[in-house]
Amino acid sequence: MDQLWRFFDGGPVRGSIFTPESVLLSLLLAFVLGQVLAWVYYGTHSGLSYSRSFVQSLILITVVVAMVMAVIGNSIVTAFGLMGALAIIRFRNIIKDTRDIAFIFCSLVVGMAAGSQRYPIAIVGTATLASIAVYLHLISFGSHRPQNAFLRFNLRGSLGNDHPLPAVLKRFCSGFSLISVQDTPHADGAEYAYQLMIRDRNRNEEMLSALDGVPGISDITLTMQEELLEV
Secondary structure (H helix, E strand, O other), rough: OOOHHHHHHOOOOOOOOHHHHHHHHHHHHHHHHHHHHHHHHHHHHHOOOOHHHHHHHHHHHHHHHHHHHHHHHHHHHHOOOOHHHHHOOOOOOOOHHHHHHHHHHEEEEEEHHOOOOHHHHHHHHHHHHHHHHHHHOOOOOOOOOOOOOOEEEEEEEEOOOOOOHHHHHHHEEEEEEEEEEEEOOOEEEEEEEEEEEOOOOOHHHHHHHHHHHOOOOOEEEEEEEEEEEEE
């Protein structure tokens, strides 16, 4: 009963730190929890910097750190020896995405918890981190796209206050702003450029048809702007 209480209390089980069974349990738990982090990273990743080796490294880092914690145990001398050995290694791989650094840090912490036999902390911590990552991915937290489309067209005549064009744009866009007006050579009119915030991208064809029906408008071009990605 005392060992069971220690297990749920988050501390190591007495007398099992240096046994082969406890070390094997720590490594297997680190392997499973590392896979959970890797699957969450794989499912929530977006962008162009995906790497298969990085996903596999998340699992390996968790297991290796758990093994390091098992090797250290309660020995301060061993801890300093491992620190000196690791200081010799030079990691020259450039991490392009700060989110990748966060997952590496999660793997390190989970591996430390599993290796030190703080199993409840490792399990609950992994579940919490995975839930937060999935939640942030589902709600697209941090996305900022005030303008998501670029509209260009030629218009004969002038764009007055009673022109039907603004009414058409208000039907399909939550906001729009005029970027530039350039006179077209050998024509009675000008070329207009707008930035748009389209409410529903599935209605783009309908909006283009409505714009095509406005008198004097020709050569309509609509370009959708995807979310900017850091590479």
